[in-house]
Amino acid sequence: MHTEVVLVRHASSIPPTAEGPDELTRPLADNGLQQALELVETLTKLRPVAVWSSPYRRAIQTVKPTAQALGLPVRTRLQLREWDDGLPYTDDWEPHYARSWADPSHARPEGESLDQLTVRAVDVVRALAHENHGRLVLAATHGTFISRALSGFGMPTDWTFWQRMPMPAIYRLRFTDPHTQPAITDDCL
Template identity: 70%
Template sequence: MHTEVILVRHAASVPPTADGPGQLTRPLTRDGLRQARAWVDTLIAPRPAAVWSSPYRRAIQTVRPVANALGLPVRTRWDLREWDDGLPYTDDWISHYAESWADPARARPDGESLDKLTARASAALRELAGAHRGQVVLVAGHGTFIARALSGFGAPVDWAFWQRMSMPAVYRLRFAEPAADPAVTGLETE
C-alpha cells in the first residue's frame, strides 16, 4: 500500500519588502492566483484525500482552488512553514542563502540551520504520509522547505537546484512506508 504526497511550491507571490507584508501574510500576485487556478485539473486528477499547507497565506492561496474543487478544507501545520533563516530584511539575501547552502549546519542568531530545516521538513512529510496511509495527500509549501525535504529523502538537491526551482513547482513523493525514503518525481510547471 503506497502513500503519495504531492508537494507544491506556492505560485508567484508578492516579493518581500522592508515595509511588508510579512511572511505570514504575503499573498500571491494576480499571476500567481491565475497559476493556482491553472493547476486545478492536474492536482485533482490523483484525487487527494486531504489538503495540507504551510500557514503562510501564499501557500494556502496556491492550493485553495484545488481544495474547493474537491470539497476539502485546507488544513495548516506550523511545521510546513518556510525556513526560519534568521535574517532581518535585506535586498542582498541571495548571498546569505548561498552561504547557508555552502554550510548547512550554520544558523544565524534566532534562525534555523538548513540541516535543522531538512530534519523538520522530512519529519513533517513522513508524519503526514503516516497519517494518510494508502492515500494521496496534497501539501503546499515553500522553495527552501521543499528543496531541503527532497534532500533529506536522498534526492540530489543543491543550491543550483534551489535557484532553478519555479513557482509553482510540483513534486510527487511515493512512500512504500513512511519510515522509508520515498521515490521522488517532478512535474513540469509553466
C-alpha cells in the same frame, strides 16, 4: 499499497519589501492567483484525500482553488512553513542564502540551519505519509522547504537547484512504507 505526499511549491507571490507585508501574510501576485487556478485540473486528477498547507498566505492561496474544487478544507500545519532563516529583511539576501547552502549547518541567531530545516521537513512529510497510509495528500509549502525535504530523502539538491525551482512546482513522494525512502517524481510545471 503506497502512500503519496505531493509537495506543491506556492505560485508566484508578491516580492518581499521592507514595508511589508510580513512573510506570514505576503500574498500571491496576480499571475500567481492565475497559476493557482491553472493547478486545479492537475491536482484534482490526483484525487487527494486531504489538502494541507503551510500557514503562510501564499501557500494557502495556491491550493485553495483545488481544495474548493474537491470540497475539502485547506488545513494548515506549522511544520510546513518556510525556512526560518533568521535574516532580517535585506535587498542583499542572496550572499547570505548562498553561504547557508554552502554550509547547511550554519544558523543565524534566532534562525534555523538548513540541516535543521531538513530534519523538520522530513519529519512532517513522514508524519503526513503515516497519517494517510494508502492515500494521497497535497501539502502546499515553499521552495527551500521542498529542496531540503528532497535532500533529506536522498535527492541531490543545492543552491542552484533552489534558484531554478519554478513557482509553482510539484514533487510527488511515493512511499511503500512511511519509514522508508520514497520514490520521488519531479512534476515541475
